[in-house]
Structure formats: structure tokens, C-alpha cells
Amino acid sequence: MPDIFISAPEPKAEKKEEIARPQTPLPEFIPTQGSFLSAYLYKPRNVEFETRGSDEKIILFLRQHLVVNSKWIIVAILMVFAPIILRYFPILSFLPGNFRFVAVLGWYLITMAFVLENFISWFYNIYIVTNERIIDINFYDLVYKEVTDANIEKIQDITYRMGGVVKSVFGYGDVFIQTAAEISDFEFPSVPNPEHVAKILQELAMSKKEGS
């Protein structure tokens, strides 16, 4: 007599396969080489930082959009031409000639410092996303250096904001990252393609969490 009740084989192996889902691939963005002034680089090859681990790969290299520099550039241009304009308004006429000459040189010295300070502050305020962590490198007033980082798996929430005419036209915005790390909030202000940045971060965080 044939067996009526035959228990079905336990689908343990299948369950295991279900749990071990393939890692979500990162969106297919094209790696960018860019110039030294680039504000958005995906998988850059020419960027290195001092605390980089041996198997750590840079996914994103970001800094504020080039457009944010327009204000200080305009001020710097005005500062360059100010002594020429002042010829028509001789407010320094009470000074002897040699003092006037040194005053103009001093003015150009201040202009140069203004340009250097603003350029370096922009150039070295960098946000890096690697396959392991997010890093925020800040230099304040040419004197203070601050490097903060958080592991990718500690990311809890990512939001981005784009608004206003200038930001919409030039395609940049702010990315906010909440983490469970010691420094809970990361802000990438005025970075190009914030929607790409948020998506890449989400995908990275998901793949890290699934992988662990």
C-alpha cells in the first residue's frame, strides 16, 4: 500500500537563497575624471585623502557648486578696480605720494588674501563618500581643520532639497544625512546633482546593511 502522508522536504535551502538576496547594484552613473575645479566626481581616479583605508574606494567626491563662488568673485573684481575708480574720487589726496603708493600696494595685498581665503575655503571644503564611510572635510578661516566621518551602515535617513531659481537653473542643492554615529547630522550644502548623491547614498547604505 502506498504511503498516504509523505511530508514534503523542508525548503531550507530555498529559504537561505531567499534571504541571501543579491546586493542592490549602484546606479549606473558614468565615472567622471573632471578637472581640479569639479564639484561632482563619481568614482574619481585622481583623488586621494590621508585617512583612506587600503581597500577603501572613493565613490563620490563633492564640494559646493562653482556658482556659489560668484559673490566673492564679483567683490574681488570690484576690489581690483577700486584704486582705479578712486582716482576720480581723490579721498586719499591728503596722503603724500609715497604713502599713497604703499596704501595701494597694501590694498592689493588685502585683495589677494581675500581671494586666496575664499578660494581655499571653497576648494578644501570637501565631502567624500567611499564604499565604507562618508567624510566631511572642513577648513574654517584658513586656521581650523575639521574632519568628520561616519560609517555607511550608520546612515539612517537621507533627504535632499532643491529650491530657488539659481539652484534649479544650475542643478545643485543640499543633502542632509542622519546617522546613528556620534556626529548625527551631516550636511552637504549646495552640491551638484543632489538627487544622484541621495540615490547613491541610499543604494550604498542598503547594500551595506544587506551585506552585513
Place this chain on the structure above:
Amino acid sequence: MIPILGISVWLVVKIFAILAFLIYLLFALVIVRQVRLMTETIQVGFETPLKFLSYVHLTFAGVVLLLALIIL
């Protein structure tokens, strides 16, 4: 020349100007040091021109200080 307590006003101005340029020279040195620190922290392929710029700035500050000492 406008003498105040027997000292020329322009001499006082000269001393203040030289002091200001000396302080500025120190600031330019700080910039050179900071640029070196930044270029060690991160390399993006613009380190040499940036260091050069900081040295140009330092030289300019030194030249202006020297000119102030000579001309004023």
C-alpha cells in the same frame, strides 16, 4: 610735516604701517602652512599651483613690507 610732541605724524603712520605689514607677513606665513596642511590632507591634483600661489602671496607681503621700510 605736522609735528606733534616733536614727532612727525608721518613717522607715526610709517611705524603703524610697518607693524601692520609685519602682522600681515605672519598671516601670509600661516596661509603657507595651512595650504601645506590641506594638501597633505587631500590630494586632488592642484597641490603644486596652490602651494605656488601661497608662496607668491608670501613674497608679495615681504616685498610690500620692504617697500614700506624703504619708501616711507
